[in-house]
Amino acid sequence: MSVIVPLTLHDALQALAEAPDATLLAGGTDLMVELNAGHRQVTDVVSLSRVADLCTWQHDPVRQVLTLGAGITYAEIATEPIAQWVPALAQAARTVGSPQIRNAATIGGNLGTCSPAGDGLPVLSALEAVVHLRSATGSRDLPFDEFMVGPKRTARLPGELITGVSVPVLDGWQGYSKVGVRNAMVIATASVALVTDPAARRVRLALGSVGPVILRCPEAEAAAATAVDFHAASVSDSAVEHFAELARAAARPIDDHRSTAAYRRHAVGVLAGRLLRKAFPNG
Amino acid sequence: MADPMGHHEQYALHVNGHTLEVRDAWLGESLLYVLRERLGLMGSKGACEQGECGSCSVTVDGRLVCSCLVLAATAVGQQIVTIEGVAPVGSPSDVQQAFVDAGAVQCGFCTPGLIMAAHSLLERSPEPTEMEIREELSGNICRCTGYGRIIDAVQRVAVSRRDGGAR
Numbered sequence: 352m353s354v355i356v357p358l359t360l361h362d363a364l365q366a367l368a369e370a371p372d373a374t375l376l377a378g379g380t381d382l383m384v385e386l387n388a389g390h391r392q393v394t395d396v397v398s399l400s401r402v403a404d405l406c407t408w409q410h411d412p413v414r415q416v417l418t419l420g421a422g423i424t425y426a427e428i429a430t431e432p433i434a435q436w437v438p439a440l441a442q443a444a445r446t447v448g449s450p451q452i453r454n455a456a457t458i459g460g461n462l463g464t465c466s467p468a469g470d471g472l473p474v475l476s477a478l479e480a481v482v483h484l485r486s487a488t489g490s491r492d493l494p495f496d497e498f499m500v501g502p503k504r505t506a507r508l509p510g511e512l513i514t515g516v517s518v519p520v521l522d523g524w525q526g527y528s529k530v531g532v533r534n535a536m537v538i539a540t541a542s543v544a545l546v547t548d549p550a551a552r553r554v555r556l557a558l559g560s561v562g563p564v565i566l567r568c569p570e571a572e573a574a575a576a577t578a579v580d581f582h583a584a585s586v587s588d589s590a591v592e593h594f595a596e597l598a599r600a601a602a603r604p605i606d607d608h609r610s611t612a613a614y615r616r617h618a619v620g621v622l623a624g625r626l627l628r629k630a631f632p633n634g
Numbered sequence: 635m636a637d638p639m640g641h642h643e644q645y646a647l648h649v650n651g652h653t654l655e656v657r658d659a660w661l662g663e664s665l666l667y668v669l670r671e672r673l674g675l676m677g678s679k680g681a682c683e684q685g686e687c688g689s690c691s692v693t694v695d696g697r698l699v700c701s702c703l704v705l706a707a708t709a710v711g712q713q714i715v716t717i718e719g720v721a722p723v724g725s726p727s728d729v730q731q732a733f734v735d736a737g738a739v740q741c742g743f744c745t746p747g748l749i750m751a752a753h754s755l756l757e758r759s760p761e762p763t764e765m766e767i768r769e770e771l772s773g774n775i776c777r778c779t780g781y782g783r784i785i786d787a788v789q790r791v792a793v794s795r796r797d798g799g800a801r
Contacts, residue, residue: 352661354707376705380685383703386662387683393662398708449773450751452685454697455704535772536686 354396360404360485363397363512368487370395371510377460378424380452397512405459405514410436415520418483421459421513425471429453437478437518439525439544443470446529449536459513462498465505468560472499473544474527476557476565478518486510492517495565502563523547523581524630528622529559540610541618543598545626549581554630556594556623561615562603568623571597575627585633595624645710649673650719656706665704666690669716677717677746681775688774691747692716698754700773717746720753728791729753736787740778748774752788761792 385391405422434441531537542559554575578590604615
């Protein structure tokens with residue numbers, strides 16, 4: 352077994368070029384659980400948590416784009432200044448694990464694991480985030496919905512690493528809600544991210560933990576876009592109920608050890624309806 | 635811990651201000667395992683080994699983390715502080731003393747992790763609200779106390795520090 356701890360992106364890419372199938376280790380909050388339990392064996396590990404180039408963020412005020420390095424932790428996302436630009440992502444970050452977990456867990460690691468229950472992922476989907484990938488020989492950008500191809504499966508190729516993710520900084524209300532058995536240390540049973548984009552007159556909805564990937568809800572989004580009044584911040588009760596129904600219809604949940612498909616389908620409807628009402632508080 | 639690859643390595647960690655050699659280690663070992671089984675530092679407790687319980691909490695470069703989720707070999711060159719580094723034996727820190735005074739210790743298994751988390755919280759937020767204390771200690775599970783006296787202990791420290799008490 353080898354463990355490489357590069358401090359620069361160049362060295363990380365070099366290490367990965369020499370061992371393209373190396374296991375990438377970010378905050379360790381997923382991988383170490385499997386390693387400790389003996390559920391996973393690794394040969395070459397490239398640790399990314401100390402790559403300084405990955406632990407930075409940039410806010411472009413002209414293009415209104417925020418780019419988060421893959422090594423940005425959930426503790427950082429949950430606090431200012433990042434939280435003000437992506438409030439829904441900050442809300443999702445606050446629901447991740449515990450302070451100890453948020454200090455270690457990174458947005459890049461959440462993307463790398465790509466669990467349908469990953470708290471950051473519905474928000475990245477609703478924000479139409481772009482994932483930045485890089486190898487020793489090139490780089491490419493993928494929309495989040497193309498990056499996540501299945502449960503814990505991504506479009507990342509051997510030799511590539513996730514360098515970061517870019518999201519638009521939008522003016523409208525946005526939020527994230529999840530259901531679990533307690534407030535802290537809980538993996539989402541069902542989760543919903545709602546993002547409003549007043550300039551584009553759009554409402555964007557993404558569901559987590561109710562399908563093999565994060566699910567966008569085009570029908571619900573289209574219905575909301577015509578039903579809401581952005582100027583008055585209003586939407587009717589019947590439109591909220593219709594929106595919730597369309598969210599329920601978009602879910603593709605399963606029964607598993609954490610919950611049932613029926614409950615999950617019910618829950619995403621409730622959460623989607625509540626988020627739409629919060630975004631447009633007037634009746 | 636078994637060594638499926640048969641590879642053993644040697645490296646050094648900075649723990650509580652000392653440089654300690656780790657010998658004959660499997661590189662897949664967690665920091666918690668190395669602290670306890672390689673370095674003889676038994677203060678950090680192992681319970682869940684999946685980051686759920688907080689009993690293994692330490693700081694790495696000042697950040698509170700679960701040592702069971704840190705691959706030890708990646709912490710080379712970083713400053714690690716464990717419960718043993720909080721205060722010398724016989725002269726407890728203010729947080730440790732407050733836990734004793736408030737009756738916040740019962741079986742004691744969660745206590746080292748909670749002391750680490752409480753110190754970390756009070757450094758960032760000297761006068762936390764009860765909600766903030768509950769939130770900040772939510773990664774540390776105690777099955778004895780019901781948390782009331784733990785929250786009381788943290789509040790006592792906040793008051794005594796505000797009033798100029800020694801740490």
